[in-house]
Amino acid sequence: MSTSGIALTNRWARVSALAPRGHGATTLVLLLTWLALVVATGLRAPGFLSGQTVVAVAFNMAFVGIMVTGVGIVMMSGAEFDLSVGVTAVTSALIVAQLLVEGWSFPPAMLVAVLFGVLIGAANAWLVLWLGIHPIVATLGMMFLVSGVTRIFVDFVAIPRDSFLRQQAAGAWLGVPRVFWVMLVVFTIVGLVIRSTRPGRHLVAVGGNAQAARARGISPRRVQGVAFVLCGLCAGIAGLVLASQGDIVQSSLTAGTEFRVISILLLGGLALTGGRGRFSGVFASLLLLSTLPTAIVTWGVSSSWQPVIEGLVLAVALAVNSLREKKR
């Protein structure tokens, strides 16, 4: 009797450690805010509640969401974040577009673009984990490096209309772009893997306390290195998503996305220092921050306010994250 009682407490302790109080509340608050935003915008401009908006927002979510997944892995592992995802994604989109123009078939072109993402992720991992450069500085430097090199060679590429990418990936399923479902699958798998598999728990352990993880025989460097490489992989996939939309890929297409990615993760409840947070909150926050730009334009605010609002949202997200950590 008493032993089963202890087992029960232990299990309960484990469960409550997996699902700390507050995460459900975070998700709920974010979803309610999103609902309020949608209702308010819909009342003001009935045209907002249209299939067109759904497609626009869903595409936004698909592109940003895949990068959020990647950077989320990095943040969870305690390596803070990766600022180079935006330019990596756009470069991989340019690569796939250029290769298609040159007459490559889709699968090898796709492979090259994704491998490029992996390469950048590995480079980041090397800079941060082996050279010991702080993640912000290393990935900021990488961001300038990649975008500079890319723009030396190519500024924009038109995507051939008859390519597999335009034919297949651009379509819709259940009224929502296919790429959205791709994002949803990637996001859900990563969320589940982090929550309930052994590698996922190692990731969380390293993010929560690298010293303790090392004492248990987990190599923080290896785990964080894998996190950076996966993040690069996600950036490469996001590039494919970007290339599947529109007629041309432009090097200036994603300016500022890396900052929105961080806002989404922090608002969604991931701790900047790693090891805490759940992907359900992140999804709610992705929904909110991807709807916001479209809603703002509907409210009649000039789109040049967009970066101002994104910057302020990032500041708020940082403050909220800091308050949450302090409460702990």
Added chain:
Amino acid sequence: MTSRPKPSATALLSPMATSLAFLAIVIVCGIVFAPSFLSVANLASVSSGIMAPAIILLVACLAMTGGVADLSLGSVLGLGGVVYATVLQLSESPLAGVAAAAAAGVAVGLFNSVLSVRFHIWPLIATLGMLVAARGLVSVISGGSSVAAYTPELSAALKTAIGPVPVVLVGVVVLAVLVGWIIRYTRWGNHLRAVGGDDVAARRAGIPANRMRMWLFVVVALVAALAGSLQVMRTGASAVNLGEGVELLVYGALLISGYRLAGGGRGSALSGLVCLFALELIRNIFRLRGLPLPLTDVLLGLTLIGAVSLDLVRGRVRRPLIAQPATG
């Protein structure tokens, strides 16, 4: 008995020696690749062109000594420039323009300082939001195009030269000496170094570390905005991308000369200035050779990563000096 470090190692530790070596390498490369850069007219134009970054470098060096690294400096430079130009157009009074730019700078500085100090967020991360927001405000205020603000007498005053040496260059060097003196020989500078080195220890010694940091944020943003209006006075127009990347240029230069992002370090204002001049010479050489513009971004990225790696090399050289087990 401790062994003496090799002469080459000590040279790496001395900020001025590193900076001069860097400058020498750049000049040799310049002579090889673009001999025309040695002309007096070109050198004068380069040295007056770095006025705004140089002024920012001097306050950034004060702030960095106290452990404050502000990534929004370049955006605030642009904001100061565009506010000055717009107010000048409306009121026709340069004084009102400068006052407005100063007010904008102080507002931004207060925002950053509250976010970083009150919410305990590392300065580099806390200022990311403002990096985006202030740059967005520039295009909101200017409507996305450059604003003309030509005042012949001010422009001429800023362009005067004694022989081939621009007056502003002399002013900047004098300021650099002054900043170096403040940091090294005044009580306030002493406190500043204490806060940057170890703020817990500084607080125990009765130094108001938080208040000092808040002031640093405000002063840095104020001076960045003023430097922006000076830049516009000189050139007569405020471009939308005014000051883009300046923060990387400035922090790259400071890191090469021996400052550290986490605070402390052993750089000096003058050696930082030498590095800034060397970096600007590289950009000048690129321009003279007619190399593609994005190469500048590549340079900034490499500088940032390279400079931090240099700091790690320095750490390796220094460590044997501090904790020397008599091995050889």
